[in-house]
Amino acid sequence: MGKLKLQVQISIDGYIAGPNGEMDWMIWNWDDQLKKHVSEINQSIGTILLGRKLAEGFIPTWAEMAGNPDTADDFAKKVNITPKVVFSRTLEQSKWPNTVVCAGDTIAEINRLKSQSYTDIIAYGGANFVSGLIKYNLIDEYHLFVNPVVLGRGMSIFNERDEQLNLTLVNSTAFECGIVETFFQANL
Numbered sequence: 001m002g003k004l005k006l007q008v009q010i011s012i013d014g015y016i017a018g019p020n021g022e023m024d025w026m027i028w029n030w031d032d033q034l035k036k037h038v039s040e041i042n043q044s045i046g047t048i049l050l051g052r053k054l055a056e057g058f059i060p061t062w063a064e065m066a067g068n069p070d071t072a073d074d075f076a077k078k079v080n081i082t083p084k085v086v087f088s089r090t091l092e093q094s095k096w097p098n099t100v101v102c103a104g105d106t107i108a109e110i111n112r113l114k115s116q117s118y119t120d121i122i123a124y125g126g127a128n129f130v131s132g133l134i135k136y137n138l139i140d141e142y143h144l145f146v147n148p149v150v151l152g153r154g155m156s157i158f159n160e161r162d163e164q165l166n167l168t169l170v171n172s173t174a175f176e177c178g179i180v181e182t183f184f185q186a187n188l
Helices: 032-042 052-067 074-081 106-116 127-135
Strands: 004-011 015-017 045-051 084-087 099-102 120-125 141-147 167-174 180-186
Touching: 004 032, 004 127, 015 127, 032 074, 045 052, 045 106, 045 127, 052 074, 052 084, 052 120, 052 127, 084 106, 106 120, 106 127, 120 127
Parallel strands: 004 120, 004 141, 045 084, 045 120, 084 099
Antiparallel strands: 004 015, 141 180, 167 180
16 A cells, blocks of 8 residues: 655645745755655655646656756756646646556545556645645645745645644754755554
């Protein structure tokens, strides 16, 4: 059975985007140690889950990076070739290669994917999609990449929880670029 991992950049005050979806505060100039760490997290991944809004920018960007000799690192190649599931209420079919659209019951589909998978699954976002995953206790591992910034307001991924969510800290690592990854396991 596969685990569902969440990997997301987040502000110190718990936002994954500004109030209008701004992501200009995120650190993208990652040091080699962080790049290696992300590759290790993604080594066991066999499926990527995305919400529609994030997918519209995420999939084309990584496809372009994988096709460019200057940006085609191992992570870009892995993201590009890994099967993706986009959860959407508005898309009827995928406009991207190696990607299917799920318009049905998100909880049932994710539980089906987890139970039938021999590899792990990773979710990258967006905010509404991830909020639902957290609300229904679908995430097994939280890889929160904390950026050294306070936004004051924005899009939270924890605002849909109606009750306490207990997690166990596995590890916390500071990287030269300024990001601190906090890795939690869910107490399911």
